[in-house]
Structure formats: C-alpha cells, structure tokens
Amino acid sequence: MSEVQLQDLEAQIEALKSQLTGDMFADMEVRDKIHNLEMKLKGVKPMDSSIDCIGCGS
Structure with a gap:
C-alpha cells in the first residue's frame, strides 16, 4: 500500500471518529466502518482463511 493510500x-478513520456520539448503539455502524478501515490499514486478515472477510475483501 502506498503512502498516499x-x-x-487514516484521514477516513479520523473523519469517522469525529462522528462518534458516545452512544454505543448509535455508534455501532460507524465503529464497524472504523474497524474495517483499521484492518485494511494494518493488513489484518481473518484467522480462518476459508471464510472471506466482507469488510476488507480478503
């Protein structure tokens, strides 16, 4: 992944974090998006490779 990517x-994650309200249920969708972006950023893949990850597409 390039430096620009x-x-x-990171910019997308920060933008999503600014949308968090502190209400766990209201923030669930935003937190899921943050989690998926962080997995892409860190190159994390699901442990069971027989299952495709919907969030990161691995």
Whole structure:
C-alpha cells in the first residue's frame, strides 16, 4: 500500500471518529466502518482463511 493510500485511510478513520456520539448503539455502524478501515490499514486478515472477510475483501 502506498503512502498516499495509508494517509487516505487514516484521514477516513479520523473523519469517522469525529462522528462518534458516545452512544454505543448509535455508534455501532460507524465503529464497524472504523474497524474495517483499521484492518485494511494494518493488513489484518481473518484467522480462518476459508471464510472471506466482507469488510476488507480478503
């Protein structure tokens, strides 16, 4: 992943974090998006490779 792509992912994560309200249920969808972007950023894949990850597409 290029430096520009990494910076773009980090910017998206920060933008989503600014939308958090503190209400766990209201924030669930935003937190899921943050989690998926962080997995892409860190190159994390699901442990069971027989199952495709919907969030990161691995």
